[in-house]
Amino acid sequence: MANDWKDRLGTVYSTNPDFQYQTDAEGDAETLSPDKQNLRVQLDKKQRNGKKATLVTGFVGKDEDLKTLAKMLKTKCGVGGSAKDGEILIQGDFCDKVIGILKNENYKVKRSGG
DSSP states (O other), rough: OOTTGGGGTOOOOOOTTOOOOOOOOOOOOOOOOOOOEEEEEEEETTTTOOOOEEEEOOOSSHHHHHHHHHHHHHHHTTTOEEEETTTTEEEOOOOHHHHHHHTTTTEOOOOOOO
């Protein structure tokens, strides 16, 4: 819906009869093909009560594509996780397995420190 009220939360009322509301929403970013993605995989333990998590960063593209990739990784690893802000979080230490899966899907992927 083009005139969704949720997009205007926090907006001040205007008395200008010609006012046109404009959102800051970016146009859908095109998702790069897997061979053009530069993904980084690292083990993350920060603010997780000592629990390990595999973090995949560097994804460029639409949120739906990020979530699709995250779902595939979570399913193949058999664990939970999340996807938001261009990052995929997989619960547990699955760095090597995730790198292998991404390489099989033709992604450019590197392991980074963490």
